[in-house]
Structures are given as structure tokens and as C-alpha cells.
Amino acid sequence: MERSLSLPRKHLKEAIGWAGALCSLLAFGMNSLNVIGSQSKEYLLLNVFGCFFLIIYAVNKKAHASWVLNSIWLLITAIALVKGFLS
Template sequence: MLALQKYLREAIGWAGALFSLSAFSLNSLNVISSQSMEYLLMNVIGCFFLILYAVHKKAHASWVLNSIWLLITAVALVKVFLA
């Protein structure tokens, strides 16, 4: 059971990194816009998973940074919904 939890936490961290990196890459390559729903949702998911992973690892700088990034992304997402 402990080994499964360890692998699950690692998978969550890698999934977060993959979502965030994919969003950044797709935006940098002009495939999606930084104000698109896809970009913003990929950032929300990526940040959330990275926060979970960083909290578990007690990586305070990482979870604080991703929390701020998530907050900024959430504000942008609300603006997209209201437009």
C-alpha cells in the first residue's frame, strides 16, 4: 500500500509537470492562445497537481509559486467566463 501511494504521488507530480509544460509549449508555438480555455484549464490542472506534490515533498517555494500561478490563472479564467 505504501509503495502504491509513493508511485501515485510521483505520478501526480509528473502529470502536473506535463500539463504545465504542454500548456506553455502549445502557447509558445502559437497552437493555443494564452487566453484560451484550453491553456487556462491546463494551467489550473498542472498547478493543482504540482501543489499537491510540492506540499507532500515539503517544497515550500514550489507550492507557494504554483499557488500564486494558480490564483492568477483562476482570475484569468473568470475573466474569460465573464466575457
């Protein structure tokens, strides 16, 4: 019998949630410590990834308030990112 090296589905879902939380926390922390600015592409991209992963996690958990909040946050961040690339 061949053993699969993949993560069980439950662990993969949890890893997605933790990755989203880590990206969002890293963006916030680095901005708060003046390592990156709130309009920097690094900050905005970390927020995009964080929101995206947290949306996936929240939808899976049926946490409606969380996925709605992160969807709005993602939209605002995406607009700021597009404006940054256009300028």
C-alpha cells in the same frame, strides 16, 4: 491472498507530480508554438490542472517555495479563467 491492483502510494504521488508537470509543459509548449493563445480556455485550464497537481506534489515533498509559487500561479490563472468565462 488477494492482490491489490492499485498503485503504491509513493508511485501515485510521483504520478501526480508528473501529471502536473506535463500539463504545465503542454500549455507552455502549445502556447509558444501558437497552437493555443495565452488567454484561451484550453491554456488556462491546462495551467489550473498543472498548478493543482504540482501543489499537491510540492506540499507532500515539503517544497515550500514550489507550492507557494504554484499557488500564486493558480490564483492568477483562476482569475483570468473567470474573466474569460464572464466575457
